[in-house]
Amino acid sequence: MMKCRHCDDDVVEEDVVATYHYSECGLSRVYLKDVPVRRCSSCEAVTMRIKGLASLHRTIALAVLSKSDRLEGEEVRFLRKHVGLSGKDFARRMGVSPEMVSRWENAKDGKFMIGAGADRLLRLLVKTMDQIESYPVEKLDEITDTVIPLDLTLSRGRDWRVTETPAA
Numbered sequence: 001m002m003k004c005r006h007c008d009d010d011v012v013e014e015d016v017v018a019t020y021h022y023s024e025c026g027l028s029r030v031y032l033k034d035v036p037v038r039r040c041s042s043c044e045a046v047t048m049r050i051k052g053l054a055s056l057h058r059t060i061a062l063a064v065l066s067k068s069d070r071l072e073g074e075e076v077r078f079l080r081k082h083v084g085l086s087g088k089d090f091a092r093r094m095g096v097s098p099e100m101v102s103r104w105e106n107a108k109d110g111k112f113m114i115g116a117g118a119d120r121l122l123r124l125l126v127k128t129m130d131q132i133e134s135y136p137v138e139k140l141d142e143i144t145d146t147v148i149p150l151d152l153t154l155s156r157g158r159d160w161r162v163t164e165t166p167a168a
């Protein structure tokens with residue numbers, strides 16, 4: 001018998017294939033489709049061990065870069081962490097105060113959101129630091145001032161890929 005880390009019951013855990021809400025990545029609307037998960041038969045909580053984490057995060061990062069709306073707070077934080085920068089180092093690189101970075105990362109529903117110039121600089125920073133050639137700089141022309149959080153569903157074949165981007 002194993003203990004479930006969610007309900008603490010002694011339970012049988014079953015291996016199933018399901019869509020997993022990948023909130024651990026820091027983005028609230030990222031789903032992994034048809035992945036092997038372990039489900040607690042008592043509380044039904046699911047846990048998963050993700051394979052190909054680097055590839056998954058790179059695919060998510062590219063999707064975030066490619067969105068045509070202004071970056072939301074959690075997306076700014078995701079990208080900063082993706083390139084391995086602390087809040088302080090990121091602030092220095094962007095030429096702003098750590099407080100400003102904190103405001104950007106907590107921006108929600110269009111409040112305190114990152115400015116249009118800083119948004120573009122951040123995308124270029126990520127493109128350069130992660131060597132994402134498939135993100136053309138021309139895409140920067142298309143970024144609008146609206147804030148629509150990214151809604152992502154990914155699945156894994158040989159590599160992780162975006163399968164659906166539901167229209168907001």
Ligand SMILES: [Zn+2]
Nearest residue numbers: 004007040043
């Ligand atoms: Zn449980």
